[in-house]
Amino acid sequence: MVTTDSGLPEGWEVRISNSKNLPYYFNPSTKESRWEPPEGSDTEKLKTYMASYHTSAINRSNLSSNQDGRIRCAHLLVKHRESRRPSSWKEPKISRTKDEALAILSDHEATIKSGEKTLGDIAVTESDCSSARKRGDLGFFGKGDMQKEFEDAAFALKVGEISRIVETASGLHLIERLE
Template sequence: MSNDNDAPLPEGWEMRTSRSTGMTYFLNMYTKKSQWERPDAPADPGDVRCSHILVKHAESRRPSSWREENITRTKVEALDLLKSYRKQIVSNDASFTDLAMKYSDCSSAKRGGDLGMFSRSQMQQAFAEEAFKLKVGQLSKPVETESGYHIILRTV
């Protein structure tokens, strides 16, 4: 008969032994919170901090921004623009912050795209899924949400 403790733990968890009781407990490696119950899902890092560049298009939820009152570009044009920004960042031809400040359709542009700390539930699902997958310093591929297309840089 197999023991539950033989199965690998979900990502982000560590099994530890209590020095005082000798009992096994589980530690969330992101939040450093512990629990007695064996986790059945990957550890949630709690809050993350990311910056992003948003390119809106005519079908975006709100097709206007601080840069343009009426955004008329197509989805394809928006995605192509975003890919060109990503290429410039990856090739070190431009900094993420500079591109965000000049071209992002989000009001976070004035902060170089910085969104501050946020939890998974504070963002649209596709954005949150990508943001929480990234490692610190990692840049996402383009992500589509109701707002438009984003590239996300995980900073914390």
């Protein structure tokens, strides 16, 4: 039974990770913690709650400068049931097909290209990555830090450009080069 406006089942709460500075789900009575929502969550309520209360603005003081060939990107991830980990902060079990994920991401891509919303605007509520809380911002990374397909696409972009849809073991991505 969901008892709060957060959409979480009774006994669950949102806490902030000390190591990653990201929200996670915790049940104080069972001491269980997890990145994905617990079973029984109302995902629509949870999505709204997380977007309202746990979306952090990018803290630029925590971002290192672009040095040693490192770049900074944001992404919008849509997972499917064949993804390496078919769950996310929004959904404990993702059951959509790869084709359904592709259709969802294609719609987001069209919205971004039309100028109606930015990748970051959409990522906050729609990305299946925990970076959604940071508008999809992954921070700085270098060669060898990401999955090869993601890295190849990201390093091929110029600052301000958005990739075509990129497939990795994690799911389907749109990538924006920030720096």
